[in-house]
Amino acid sequence: MAPQRENSPLTQNDLGTAFGALIGSDHVLTDPDSRGRYAHDRLPYANFRAREGALVGTLPDVVVRPGSTEDVVAIVRKAAADDRPLIPYGRGSGVLGGIIPLGHEIMVDLRRMNRILDLDRENNLVTVEAGMNGEDFEAALNEAGYTSGHLPQSLTISTVGGWAACRGGGQESSRFGKIENIVVGLEAVMPDGNILTVRPLPKRASGPSILDLIVGNEGTLAIITRLTMRIWKLPEAETVIVLALPDRGAALSLARRIMQAGLHPRIVRIYDEKETRGRVEGIAAFAARPVMANIVLCGEPGIVAAEADLVRGFAAELDAVETETAPFDDWRAHRYTSITKQWLDKGYYNDTIEVTVNWSRVASLYDTIAARIAAVAPDAHFSAHWSHVYPEGVCQYMTIRLPPMEQDKALPLHAELWEIATGETLRHGGSIAHHHGSGLFRAPWMDAEHGEGMAVLRKIKAALDPQNLFNPGKLGFAPRPGSIDPYRDRAPDADQNG
Ligand SMILES: Cc1cc2nc3c(=O)[nH]c(=O)nc-3n(C[C@H](O)[C@H](O)[C@H](O)COP(=O)(O)OP(=O)(O)OC[C@H]3O[C@@H](n4cnc5c(N)ncnc54)[C@H](O)[C@@H]3O)c2cc1C
Known part of the structure; x- marks a missing residue:
C-alpha cells in the first residue's frame, strides 16, 4: 500500500546516520517501504481503511533494531536528547493499534533480542529476551520438557515482550493464569534511560507492585527488555470432555462451578448457539442441546482422574450429554490460525471484542448486546464464546461482522457496534478489555x-x-x-x- 503521508526525507538521512552510529547502520531502516511495514498492526479498523489506501496514522520516521539492553538504553537517551518519541515493536500482532505511529516516532523493533538466557529447573523459571517469537519460545521449552502455559492464538506471530506489554491471555489461562500471573521478574528501560530490574521472587510485601506497573504498559512507560517467567513440566496425563448442554445458562453454570470448586482445567471453552453450530455438524447430541462446552484436564494422572469425575458429575446435574471429542480435536489442530483474513478478503467487516464481567451479569450482558446490535444492524453477525474463566467471572469474547457494503456506511456502523459492546460492558460493571490491551482504539x-x-x-x-x-x-x-x-x-x- 502506498504511504499516504510522508515526513521530510532529510530527517530520515539524519536519523539513519545518528542511530547507525549508535547500533550499526545494518540495524537502522530509513527507506519508505521498510518504514511502511511498521505503519500498522492488525487493528481491524486499519485494515478496513487500507482497502481505500488510507492509513490510520503515519509512517515512523525511522526503524531501529537494537540487539541488547545497552542498545535500547543508547536509543532512548538519544531520543530523549533530541525530544523524539519512540514506540517499542514486538511483531505487530496487536489488534488495538498499539504500534501505530501518530507523528515522527522512532520504531524500536525488538526482534533481534530473541534468546533464552536461563532455564532454572530448580525454581521452574525461564529468563528470555523480550523480542523472542512465541512459537520459538514454546518450542524450545517443550524440547526441555516444559511449557510456558501462555499459548495465545497469535503464538506464531507475537513476541514474549508483546504478551507482557499488552497483559495478554493464552488459551490455557484457566489453569496457568494470564501473563501477569506468569511473569515474575523483568528488566525494562525507562524514559530517562535508566534500567529497571524486578527480581523474580514468589511474593512480596514491600509496597505497591512495580512489576504490575510495567506489565500492561503497552510501551507507554517502559521498554521491556527481559522477562523471567514461570514454567511448568509438560503434563503427564490429559482428559478431554466435550459436552452438549441445553442452553448457555447451563454451560456458564458448569464453568462457574468448576472454577469455584477449585479445579484447574487446562482449557474451558463454551460456545454460544451460533458458534456451536459451526463446529458440531453431524453430531446428534447437539440437536436437543445446542450449546457446547469443551473441558480439558491435565497434570498428574490421579488428579486428572479425580477432576474428570467431578466435571462429569457437575455436568450430569445440568442435563449435559458427553459426546465425541472431534470438535475439540479440530479446534486444537487449528488453534493458532485466524479466520479474520478470510472475511476481510471477501469484503466483510469482521472484528472481535473481548471483555470481562462477573458471573452474575454475563447472561444479561450477552442478551443486551445481541438485542441492541440486531436493532441497529439486522444484517450484522454477533456471536460469542467464553474461554477464560475464573472463580468470580469470565471473559466474553465476541465476534461482530458486517456484510460487504460501502465503506462510508460501514465505518460509522462498525463504530456503533463497538460502542454498544463496550458501553454495555461498562454498564454491566465489566472491564472493556480482557487480554488484547487498549492501544489506540x-x-x-x-x-x-x-x-x-x-x-x-x-x-x-x-x-x-x-x-x-x-x-x-x-x-x-x-x-x-x-x-x-x-x-x-x-x-x-x-x-x-x-
Ligand atoms: C489472529 C490473532 C489472534 C490473537 N490472539 C490473542 C490471544 O489469544 N491472546 C492475546 O492475549 N492476544 C491475542 N492477540 C493480540 C496480540 O497478538 C497480542 O496482543 C500480543 O501480545 C501482541 O504481541 P506483539 O509482540 O505482536 O506486540 P505488538 O503488536 O508489536 O505490540 C503491542 C503493544 O505492545 C507494545 N510492546 C511490544 N513489545 C514491547 C516491549 N518489549 N516493551 C514494551 N512495550 C512493548 C507496543 O508498543 C504496542 O503498544 C491476537 C492477535 C491476532 C492478530
Whole structure:
C-alpha cells in the first residue's frame, strides 16, 4: 500500500546516520517501504481503511533494531536528547493499534533480542529476551520438557515482550493464569534511560507492585527488555470432555462451578448457539442441546482422574450429554490460525471484542448486546464464546461482522457496534478489555473504565515520562502536539460512555 503521508526525507538521512552510529547502520531502516511495514498492526479498523489506501496514522520516521539492553538504553537517551518519541515493536500482532505511529516516532523493533538466557529447573523459571517469537519460545521449552502455559492464538506471530506489554491471555489461562500471573521478574528501560530490574521472587510485601506497573504498559512507560517467567513440566496425563448442554445458562453454570470448586482445567471453552453450530455438524447430541462446552484436564494422572469425575458429575446435574471429542480435536489442530483474513478478503467487516464481567451479569450482558446490535444492524453477525474463566467471572469474547457494503456506511456502523459492546460492558460493571490491551482504539473509553484510576495513571505517566516520549497517544494518554488524530473518521455521535 502506498504511504499516504510522508515526513521530510532529510530527517530520515539524519536519523539513519545518528542511530547507525549508535547500533550499526545494518540495524537502522530509513527507506519508505521498510518504514511502511511498521505503519500498522492488525487493528481491524486499519485494515478496513487500507482497502481505500488510507492509513490510520503515519509512517515512523525511522526503524531501529537494537540487539541488547545497552542498545535500547543508547536509543532512548538519544531520543530523549533530541525530544523524539519512540514506540517499542514486538511483531505487530496487536489488534488495538498499539504500534501505530501518530507523528515522527522512532520504531524500536525488538526482534533481534530473541534468546533464552536461563532455564532454572530448580525454581521452574525461564529468563528470555523480550523480542523472542512465541512459537520459538514454546518450542524450545517443550524440547526441555516444559511449557510456558501462555499459548495465545497469535503464538506464531507475537513476541514474549508483546504478551507482557499488552497483559495478554493464552488459551490455557484457566489453569496457568494470564501473563501477569506468569511473569515474575523483568528488566525494562525507562524514559530517562535508566534500567529497571524486578527480581523474580514468589511474593512480596514491600509496597505497591512495580512489576504490575510495567506489565500492561503497552510501551507507554517502559521498554521491556527481559522477562523471567514461570514454567511448568509438560503434563503427564490429559482428559478431554466435550459436552452438549441445553442452553448457555447451563454451560456458564458448569464453568462457574468448576472454577469455584477449585479445579484447574487446562482449557474451558463454551460456545454460544451460533458458534456451536459451526463446529458440531453431524453430531446428534447437539440437536436437543445446542450449546457446547469443551473441558480439558491435565497434570498428574490421579488428579486428572479425580477432576474428570467431578466435571462429569457437575455436568450430569445440568442435563449435559458427553459426546465425541472431534470438535475439540479440530479446534486444537487449528488453534493458532485466524479466520479474520478470510472475511476481510471477501469484503466483510469482521472484528472481535473481548471483555470481562462477573458471573452474575454475563447472561444479561450477552442478551443486551445481541438485542441492541440486531436493532441497529439486522444484517450484522454477533456471536460469542467464553474461554477464560475464573472463580468470580469470565471473559466474553465476541465476534461482530458486517456484510460487504460501502465503506462510508460501514465505518460509522462498525463504530456503533463497538460502542454498544463496550458501553454495555461498562454498564454491566465489566472491564472493556480482557487480554488484547487498549492501544489506540480503546483510548476513548479509558476514563470510563478507570475513573479516578485514570488520573492516577496520567500522573504516573507525567512523572516517569515528562517529555511524553514513550508511545504517545496510546492507552488514553495524551498525544504529542501536532499528532495525527486517529479518530477523524469515527462516527461523530459516538458517545464514550455508551
Ligand atoms: C489472529 C490473532 C489472534 C490473537 N490472539 C490473542 C490471544 O489469544 N491472546 C492475546 O492475549 N492476544 C491475542 N492477540 C493480540 C496480540 O497478538 C497480542 O496482543 C500480543 O501480545 C501482541 O504481541 P506483539 O509482540 O505482536 O506486540 P505488538 O503488536 O508489536 O505490540 C503491542 C503493544 O505492545 C507494545 N510492546 C511490544 N513489545 C514491547 C516491549 N518489549 N516493551 C514494551 N512495550 C512493548 C507496543 O508498543 C504496542 O503498544 C491476537 C492477535 C491476532 C492478530
